[in-house]
Amino acid sequence: MSAGGKAQAGRTAYVNARLLDPASGLDRPGTLLVEGGRIAELGPGVLADGVPEGFEVVDCAGHCLAPGLVDMRAHLREPGAEHKETLASASRAAAAGGVTSIACMPNTDPVIDGIALIEFIARRARETSLVKIYPIAAITRGLAGRELTEMGLLTEAGAVGFSDADRAVADSLVMLRALSYCRAFDGLIMQHPEDPVLGTGDMNAGELATRLGLSGIPNAAEVIVVERDLRLVEMIGGRYHVAHLSTREAIAALGAAKARGLAVTCAVAAHHFALNETSVDDYRTFAKVSPPLRAETDRQAAVAGLADGTIDVIVSDHAPHDEDSKRLPFAQADNGIVGLETMLPLALELYHDGKLSLLDLLGKMTVTPARLLGLSSGVLAAGAPADLVLFDLERPWRIDVDALHSKSRNAPYDGRPVQGRVLRTVVSGRTVFTLPAGG
Amino acid sequence: MSVPVRDNRYPHRHLLGIDGLSADEIGYLLDVSDSYVDLNRKVDKKQTGLRGQTLINLFFENSTRTRTSFELAGKRLGSDVINMSVAASAIKKGETLLDTAMTLNAMHPDVLVVRHPESGAVKLLSEKVECAVINAGDGSHEHPTQALLDALTIRRRRGRLDGLVVAICGDILHSRVARSNIHLLNVMGARVRLVAPPTLLPTAAVRLGAEVFNDMRAGLADCDIVMMLRLQTERMQGRFVPSTREYYRFYGLDSEKLALARPDALIMHPGPMNRGVEIDSQLADDITRSVILDQVELGVAVRMACLEVLSGNRRRRSIESAVA
Numbered sequence: 001m002s003a004g005g006k007a008q009a010g011r012t013a014y015v016n017a018r019l020l021d022p023a024s025g026l027d028r029p030g031t032l033l034v035e036g037g038r039i040a041e042l043g044p045g046v047l048a049d050g051v052p053e054g055f056e057v058v059d060c061a062g063h064c065l066a067p068g069l070v071d072m073r074a075h076l077r078e079p080g081a082e083h084k085e086t087l088a089s090a091s092r093a094a095a096a097g098g099v100t101s102i103a104c105m106p107n108t109d110p111v112i113d114g115i116a117l118i119e120f121i122a123r124r125a126r127e128t129s130l131v132k133i134y135p136i137a138a139i140t141r142g143l144a145g146r147e148l149t150e151m152g153l154l155t156e157a158g159a160v161g162f163s164d165a166d167r168a169v170a171d172s173l174v175m176l177r178a179l180s181y182c183r184a185f186d187g188l189i190m191q192h193p194e195d196p197v198l199g200t201g202d203m204n205a206g207e208l209a210t211r212l213g214l215s216g217i218p219n220a221a222e223v224i225v226v227e228r229d230l231r232l233v234e235m236i237g238g239r240y241h242v243a244h245l246s247t248r249e250a251i252a253a254l255g256a257a258k259a260r261g262l263a264v265t266c267a268v269a270a271h272h273f274a275l276n277e278t279s280v281d282d283y284r285t286f287a288k289v290s291p292p293l294r295a296e297t298d299r300q301a302a303v304a305g306l307a308d309g310t311i312d313v314i315v316s317d318h319a320p321h322d323e324d325s326k327r328l329p330f331a332q333a334d335n336g337i338v339g340l341e342t343m344l345p346l347a348l349e350l351y352h353d354g355k356l357s358l359l360d361l362l363g364k365m366t367v368t369p370a371r372l373l374g375l376s377s378g379v380l381a382a383g384a385p386a387d388l389v390l391f392d393l394e395r396p397w398r399i400d401v402d403a404l405h406s407k408s409r410n411a412p413y414d415g416r417p418v419q420g421r422v423l424r425t426v427v428s429g430r431t432v433f434t435l436p437a438g439g
Numbered sequence: 440m441s442v443p444v445r446d447n448r449y450p451h452r453h454l455l456g457i458d459g460l461s462a463d464e465i466g467y468l469l470d471v472s473d474s475y476v477d478l479n480r481k482v483d484k485k486q487t488g489l490r491g492q493t494l495i496n497l498f499f500e501n502s503t504r505t506r507t508s509f510e511l512a513g514k515r516l517g518s519d520v521i522n523m524s525v526a527a528s529a530i531k532k533g534e535t536l537l538d539t540a541m542t543l544n545a546m547h548p549d550v551l552v553v554r555h556p557e558s559g560a561v562k563l564l565s566e567k568v569e570c571a572v573i574n575a576g577d578g579s580h581e582h583p584t585q586a587l588l589d590a591l592t593i594r595r596r597r598g599r600l601d602g603l604v605v606a607i608c609g610d611i612l613h614s615r616v617a618r619s620n621i622h623l624l625n626v627m628g629a630r631v632r633l634v635a636p637p638t639l640l641p642t643a644a645v646r647l648g649a650e651v652f653n654d655m656r657a658g659l660a661d662c663d664i665v666m667m668l669r670l671q672t673e674r675m676q677g678r679f680v681p682s683t684r685e686y687y688r689f690y691g692l693d694s695e696k697l698a699l700a701r702p703d704a705l706i707m708h709p710g711p712m713n714r715g716v717e718i719d720s721q722l723a724d725d726i727t728r729s730v731i732l733d734q735v736e737l738g739v740a741v742r743m744a745c746l747e748v749l750s751g752n753r754r755r756r757s758i759e760s761a762v763a
Contacts, residue, residue, distance in 0.1 A: 147678065150685040177679065180637040184653040184689070236642070 010429055011035045013051045017060035017390070019043070021067065021380035022363030032065060034386040037428035042380055060390055063423060064358075067366040067378045068100025068131075068387035072267060073190075073243055074318035074340060075165070076102070076133070078124065079117075080109025085320040085407045087121070090340065091129035093406040095433035097341035098389035098422040099316070100131050101370070101377055106138040107165035113138035113149045115157040122158055130432040131425075132387070134160040134373060139178050139189060143167050146174060148181055155185045160373040163190035163243055166290055166335070168225050170196050175229060179238030188372060190243045193225045193250060194291055202331045204277040204292045212283065214330055217292050223249040230257045233264055241372060242266035244317055246291040248301035255310040265372060266310070269317035271337050271412075273302040274346040279412050285326045285333035287412040289319070306364065307355050313372070314364045316343040320408030338406045342399060342413055344391065348420035351393075358393070386429040395421040447755065449748050453565050453572040456581035457622040465590070465623060471744035472591050472737070479515070479739055489518035489750055492549040496522045497539075498575070499555040504710060504735065505575050505584075509552045512742035518549070536560060540567040549753060550746060553577075558615075571749040573742075579613045585709055586619035588741040590627065592733050593664055596705055601628035606658050606700070607649075608634040609668030609690065609717050612641050612679070616709045617668060621647050634658030636690060638679045639670075655690055659699045667692055667708045670717050683716045693719040697728070705730050 014032040019042060021027075030044040033055070051057050071094070077085035087104075094102055104121065106112030112121065118135050125133035137159035141147045151162060162182060168191060169175045178189055198221035203209050205216025226242060230253060233240045245251055245266050254266045271289060276299045279287035287293055305311040319336025326333050347365065350356045370378025377387045401414040425433035448467035457465070478484060494513040496506050506522060513520040525539065536555075543551065550571045553561045558578030565572035576582040594600055605624050611617045611633050624631045631649040633640065644651050652658030659665060670686060680686045687693075692706065706722060706729045714720040723729055 148681045150681040152681075152689045153685050177638050181680070183637045236637075 011055045012058060012429065013047060013055040014058045014060055014065055014388070014390070015047065015051065016062060017065035018062060019380060020064050020359060020362060022359045023367040023379040024381070025359060026380065027359055029062070032380065032388075034426070034429045037386055037430070039380060039382055039384050039386050041382055058424070063390055063392050065380075065388060065390050066362050067380055068389050068425060068427065069098050069344060069365045070101040070369040070373070070375065070378050071099045071316045071318070071340065071343065071365070072103045072161075072313055072369040072373065073269070073315035074102045074104055075107060075320065075336065076104040076318075077320055078108065079120065083407075084322050084325070086128070087124050087133055088128040089405070089407040090318065090320070091131045091133070093318070093338070093340040093404060094131045095425045095427070096405045096422065097316075098344045098391060098425050099340050100387035100389070100425060100427045101134065101375060102131060102340070103134050103136050103160055103369075103373055105136055105163060105165040107143060111138050111142050112136070113141050113143070115150070115153050118154060118157040118159055131427050132377070134158070134375070136161045136163050136165075136190065138162065139164045139169055140174060145169055145171055148174070148178060151182050151187050152185050155187055160375070161188035161190050161241075164192060166192055168192050168194050168196060168199075170225075172228060172232065176232050176236055179232055179240060180236045183238050186239065188239045188241055190241045191225065191229055192243050193222045193229075193245065195221045195224050198224065199291075201292075203280050203288065204294045206277065206295060208277050208281060212281070212330075219247040219249050219294070219298070222247045222291055223253055226250040226253050230262065230264065233262060240264045244269045244272065244291065244315060245302070245305075245311065246272050246294050246298060248298050251301050251305040251310055255305070255308075258310065265312040267313035267315045267369075268302045268306065268311050269315050270339055270343045270346040271317070273299060273306065274349065275299070275412065280330070283330045284412060285328065285330055286337070286410050288326075288330065288333050288335055289317070289337050290335035303350060303355055306350065312364060313369045314343065314347055315369075316340050318406075320406050321410045322408055326410050336410060338404060338408055338411050340406065341404050342411060342418075344389070344422060345399070345418035345420050346413075348393070349418065352419050386426060388426040389422060390424040390426075391420060391422045393420050395419065397421055447752065450752065452749070452752060452756075453574075454583050454745055454749065455562050455565060455572065455574045457583045457586050457619045457626075458581065460622075460626065462626050462628075465587070465626060468587055468741070468744055468748065469591050469594060471748060472587065472741045473595070475740035475743045476595075476737060479736070484515050485517065486515055487517040488747060489513065489516035489549075492518045492750060493547070494518045494520045494550045494552065494746065495543060495548045496520065496575075497525070497543065497551055497553045498523065499525045499553075499560070500576070502554055502575070504738075505554065508735075508738045509573075509575065509742050511739050512746055513550075515739070516743055516746055518746070536564060537567055540564045544568040544570070549750060571753055573745055573749065576615050578615065579618070580615050581619045582615040583619050584738070584741055584745060585616050586623040587745070588734055588738040589620055589666065589707060589709070590623055591737045591741055592707065592730050593705070595737070596730060596733075597663065600624065603629045603663040604632065604661065605629050605664040605666060606632040606634050606662040607666045607668065608655065608658065608692065610639045610670050610679070611635045611644060611668070612639045613671065614668050618647075620666065621649055625649075632658050632662065634690070636680055636686075655696055656699055659696055662700045663704055665692060665697065665700055665704055665706050667706065667718050669709065669711065670713060672713075687716055691715070691717055691719065692722060694722060697722065704728070707731065707734060710735065
């Protein structure tokens with residue numbers, strides 16, 4: 001396990017909080033006690049007679065205290081592209097966004113496809129990160145889509161899942177063997193659902209692409225891979241997770257698979273329910289992302305899929321790029337949006353719009369991803385790690401891209417009004433972020 | 440000394456596989472094999488029961504130990520033995536296989552021992568010849584004399600097969616040894632476990648009448664016999680398993696995993712071994728546990744028994760047809 005964030009044996013009482021625990025359905029005012037980096041006790045009756053000596057007291061002023069967010073998909077760029085992001089800089093962004101655990105993608109240089117790299121990430125996280133960072137290892141060596149990685153040894157070394165990051169495992173036989181082999185280690189296979197040939201393009205296929213003269217990526221590029229994979233899972237089993245969905249067809253395919261009892265899961269990135277393809281109009285490369293932002297009907301399908309439970313998890317798909325990688329002709333610009341700091345406020349839009357209950361919404365960013373990755377965090381429960389986020393559910397503010405903590409600022413949200421603000425983030429009992437006064 | 444007259448308890452013309460044989464037929468072949476074990480340990484081994492007969496070892500796939508074992512078996516019984524190795528490139532077409540069969544048939548051999556890389560090829564050949572055919576391994580299908588020698592090894596060490604728990608570990612998917620052993624052990628009342636990574640198990644493995652384990656520790660728990668299989672090099676390197684070191688870590692037999700089996704559990708391997716891949720080198724050489732060289736020794740006796748029984752059947756059949 002590669003937990004970052006130095007544990008402190010402090011004793012803290014979070015009083016006057018609105019305790020929110022999606023796992024147990026808890027939503028009521030109360031107090032939460034932290035001792036030795038873990039949650040000691042919580043509930044409405046805790047410390048009714050006052051706080052004993054030796055506890056630091058944090059008055060939550062009635063704000064929401066929830067498990068720290070668990071982000072199943074982020075590209076942290078270390079090792080290899082430290083000019084775009086490091087574990088340290090990403091962890092500052094995560095802390096500011098209420099994210100206490102990150103699963104990082106293996107598309108680094110070198111690729112995280114061997115145990116030495118898993119150990120490197122663990123050590124760097126321990127030494128430099130404010131939050132917990134868990135490596136996802138590659139499914140195939142060098143992300144080349146041909147030879148399986150040492151999934152057993154990687155699991156033992158601390159990999160919490162397997163993904164070829166921004167590439168689909170395109171070869172059906174390789175995917176079948178990956179699903180099959182990882183069953184021996186209960187490994188999670190996380191697929192990037194995009195046919196590599198059909199997916200060669202710049203943006204969503206359709207009228208806008210036609211007007212802009214950009215090559216389009218059809219929805220079929222996604223649903224073809226998803227439907228094929230579902231057939232393979234039906235045949236061989238394995239733990240299968242779609243890393244991020246963007247199309248109504250693929251969401252429908254997941255829904256149908258779940259309806260016939262297949263134990264598969266999927267996620268959607270915040271930008272796919274917060275934005276649609278019009279964001280790339282005028283060749284705005286900061287909104288260029290893979291899979292591409294889709295049509296409004298697809299965005300609505302993502303919202304509906306979150307609401308009806310078809311979509312299990314919300315991810316940031318944090319993908320930092322420096323300006324040089326984005327200030328290019330659209331087709332040449334890199335894919336990616338930074339998202340660690342904006343995932344929670346963008347997700348809370350769904351709550352404020354009445355699409356999802358607060359607990360349902362938080363569950364998709366806490367206990368559900370934690371369980372898929374085999375982590376004990378993501379819950380408010382006695383004995384669980386004291387990974388917490390305190391946020392003001394109602395506070396309106398505008399996203400200021402220049403104020404983001406990530407090394408890269410490639411986010412298409414500048415000036416967007418949102419509602420809900422992180423006040424404090426706690427990792428293993430230690431406060432790693434506090435919103436500055438007037439922030 | 441001539442071949443002793445015995446009851447005709449294996450009435451078949453060929454030995455193409457274990458599948459379909461009865462416990463009595465298998466037991467009979469093992470009994471006959473037993474009688475040759477002591478003979479093989481004598482200085483003077485030569486028998487004359489198959490004098491004048493011709494045995495052709497027809498190998499479409501490289502082999503040293505199986506071919507040598509059959510050659511010794513034939514020669515010790517007094518038979519003339521011819522070895523034929525057919526290059527892989529010459530056998531790609533079905534017609535060529537049958538042409539070869541009919542050509543050899545015209546020379547009137549008495550026994551053909553055939554190994555072929557394709558499943559079912561030995562049976563196809565047996566349908567075109569008049570002599571007895573012994574399958575010395577066809578593709579991923581069967582290798583009946585290997586299963587018989589494994590059974591003889593176990594029976595001589597343990598006194599029985601019935602009720603023993605046998606864990607067959609490794610590349611079940613491609614293994615003809617595994618398939619023949621599963622059939623034989625099931626018929627003889629042993630309990631078979633298959634231990635392998637999911638990628639090296641046939642999808643319908645449980646339908647073969649065995650318990651399937653992906654976790655070798657669970658699969659070896661309290662078993663009486665650990666039967667290791669060879670992992671072909673070309674199946675490592677990320678295709679069926681990621682690497683040899685990962686395979687050894689999770690599916691290689693080492694003393695730590697062996698400690699979960701019964702304290703007197705025997706280690707078997709059909710050879711040739713990949714030391715450090717599927718089996719720890721010291722364990723392979725541990726004479727208190729490993730019966731790998733016994734298997735080689737008993738292999739000659741088993742093959743002598745098969746030759747004797749099939750040639751006796753052939754002789755009996757020719758007498759009957761002469762009388763008729």
